[in-house]
Amino acid sequence: MPSSITWRLLLLAGLCCLVSGSLYTSSHDEQPPPLHSLGRKLSNFAFSLYRVLAAQSNTTNILFPALSIATTIVLISLGAKGDTHTQILQTLDFNCKDTFEIYIGLPHFVNRLHQPRQSLLMSTDNILVIDKNLKKVGTFLVDARELFHPEVLPNAQKTTGRKLVDLINDLDKNTALALVNYIFFHGKGRDDCDAGRSIKGDFQVDENATITVPMVKRIGDFFLHWTFELSSFVLLQRYTGSLFTFLIWEKGSERKHFQCSETPLFSNLRDSSANIHVLQLSLSGTYHLKTILGKLGITKVFSLEADLSGITEEVPLTVSKVSLSPSQPGPQGA
Known part of the structure; x- marks a missing residue:
């Protein structure tokens, strides 16, 4: 494999949470029926987001937590009616008449992330801030609490530090309601490779900027696959437990767009001996x-x-306003 430092990081996304069955250890018969297709629908939504983001620029790195975005707009849909409600569910490919899959299946899916795992910390929660003078109707708050268990701010601060406090302090004074979703992940890699050695290498930030960053050079066996559809290498990073992330390195200047029907190409990943350079830097950005x-x-x-x-x-x-500010400092992200 050509050295990764000369390639652009095309996509870094925690799709581990979106792959059907990846969080389950029970047999097929024990798995709740709504979850059979939930992972596929969320994965398709993730790739739809990717295509829009990739179309905006051929030269920038892409980092986004699709599950966080999906959870946030589903929470909003609890208070939406008519066409507003229909648009949200249809975009996620959910049945607008039978909402059992989305309003029962998705919270169950998210709650599985909170189960303790050895050498793995993953937390995803929602913060709901409502103007105390806003006259609320219906069962929105009851449903939100029952399905997604929004946290109170002091508890969330233990995981996110001052990030949420600063975000809420910056809210416009006319804001009636604010919904914040966060995912915090810290995992231990389990790929069969040596500890590696630290080196310095060039990382291409965009078309015009290259920076020198610390890296760890590793030699070993990895889930690595060359895709002719993308003209790219796909590297799957496995963590202790059942979670993983994957990275796509793009070769050349042409960014190819793939359809959801092409996603089975990732099932061809096999153990391959490789020499890779793992970046040690923090990636962050903001999407509106x-x-x-x-x-x-x-x-x-x-x-x-x-x-x-x-x-x-x-x-x-x-x-x-809906903003997304992902970050990826090493093997953890928030």
């Missing part, structure tokens, strides 16, 4: 999801036509 989700079909919730009467009928509510 209004435009991105709009291209996927979620538009009404951001417009004056938004129907969020399941939350309040006192004033017309719209989602004015």
Whole structure:
């Protein structure tokens, strides 16, 4: 494999949480029926997000937690009505009439992430901030608490430090409701390779910028696969337990776009002997999801036509801003 330091990091996403059955150790018969297709639908949503992000730039690195985005918009859908509600569920490929899969299956799926695992820390939670003067209606708060168990701020601070406090302090004074979702992951790799040695190497930030960063050079057996569809290498990083992430290295300047039907190519990953350079740096960025989700079909919730009467009928509510700020410092992310 050519040295990774000369390639752009095309995609770094924790799709481990989105692969059907990856979190389950029970037999097929014991698995709740809604979860059979849930992983596939969330994976398809992740690749849809990727295609939109990749189309915005051929030269930048891409980092996003698809499960976090999906959970947030599903929470919003609890208070949405009419076409606003329908758009959200259809974008995620869920049945608008039979919501058992999304409102029971997804919380169950997320709750599995909280189960303790050896040498693995993963936490995903939601913070709901509501103006105390907002006249609430319906069962939005009850449903949100029952299904997704939003945390109180002091508990969330133990995991995220001051990140959430700073975010909430920056809210506009006219904000009636704010919903924050976070995923924190710290895992121990279990690939069969030596401890590696530290080196310095070049990392291509974008088309015009290259920086020198510390790396660990490792030689061993990895789940590595060359895909002709993407003209890229796919490297699967396994962690202790049943979780994994994967990275795609793009060769050349042309970024190829793949459809959901092409995702089985990742099932061809096999152990291969390789010499890889693992980056030791922090990647972060901010996406404004209004435009991105709009291209996927979620538009009404951001417009004056938004129907969020399941939350309040006192004033017309719209989602004015949705931002995503992912980071990936080494083997952990928040």
